[in-house]
Amino acid sequence: MNKIADQRKKVGATQAKLASILGWGPSRIANYEANSRTPKLEDCRAIVSGLKKLGCKCSLDDVFPPTAA
Template sequence: MNRIKEIRGQAGIRQRELFAALGWTQTRLSNYEAGRRVPGLAECREIVRALNRLGATCSLDDVFPPDLPMEAAAA
């Protein structure tokens, strides 16, 4: 799960602005936002850098929260 769309929306960044800043297609970004594709670490870092350049204040963990530990998920 990622929070690309949520953080982008909170910062008032349009999807068009983000995919242009990344140099990607709208389809590629949309697939990542919807969870249809999972970005690799390099792409995750690119997304976070672009979000920050466009005015969001976020970290890698904000946009791509780490999974809960197995013990917490089982509780």
């Protein structure tokens, strides 16, 4: 489970705004947030970078918490 929506909402950004920064369609962000689509590592890094551009102070682990082994 990811925390994209939680981090995005902390800075008051919409899915469309985050998607626009990343050059993606809003439905891609919506699918990731709903866990109906799993982002690749490079996409995860891009999402964190996009959130940071919006003013979010987050890390990869904040947005995509590691799962217990």
